[in-house]
Amino acid sequence: MATDAQRAAIWRDARVVDVRHHGDIAVILRLEVPDRVVHRPGQHYVLRLRAEDGYTASRSYSTVSAPSDDLVELYVEKVPDGEVSGFVSEVVEPGDELECRGPIGRWFAWDGRTPALGIGGGSGVAPLVSMLRHAQETGHPELLSLAVSAWTDEHLPYREELEAAGALIARSRQKGGSRLDAAVIGAIADPGATAFVCGSARFTLAMESYLQAAGQPDASIRVERFGPTGGTEDDG
Incomplete structure (x- = not known):
């Protein structure tokens, strides 16, 4: 079989x-x-x-x-x-x-039973939304923390779903917006969780370096890089 x-x-x-x-x-x-x-x-x-x-x-x-x-x-x-x-x-x-x-894919896959931190930029939020839906359906939303970034609300996929779940949302080119910078990532880094980082090369490189500087173990960081898009996200 x-x-x-x-x-x-x-x-x-x-x-x-x-x-x-x-x-x-x-x-x-x-x-x-x-x-x-x-x-x-x-x-x-x-x-x-x-x-x-x-x-x-x-x-x-x-x-x-x-x-x-x-x-x-x-x-x-x-x-x-x-x-x-x-x-x-x-x-x-x-x-x-x-x-x-x-x-x-096995590396960038969440088991749904252990703590996870999802960080996504632009279309990189897609796999994190799958994680979110799974956590909610299994009754363990507390296992997953999310931080996502896009230029504006209009550029963020599944915005309403992410907002309802309490995700940290950075809008880098929106009036009064913010960025996922070293201070923000440092505050949410969790050595006891697996960190899933997804987005463009520039975005993921920045997030990975912020996590490492905050003490997130290298072995707990899993990165999925998309090709050269750059149309909906910055480096944080």
């Missing part, structure tokens, strides 16, 4: 159930994945597009849904001239099918 890891590696045709747009910033997909392997918060899926001439393009996107959700929710940030995100945002409709495989 195939293991979960072996099943997760198989390409499947997922049916698009719902498509929602986060302004002009991103698209939120809800997918029905056949023979789905239940994910852990923090894991991701790979979407693959295939042209008639056989050319393929694939990109990875973090799961946003809780493991208990019957559907897989992905937050797809729109990238200028992006092959996959452009197609998803402009062409994909409910009822379409998309090739996918997953869930993938």
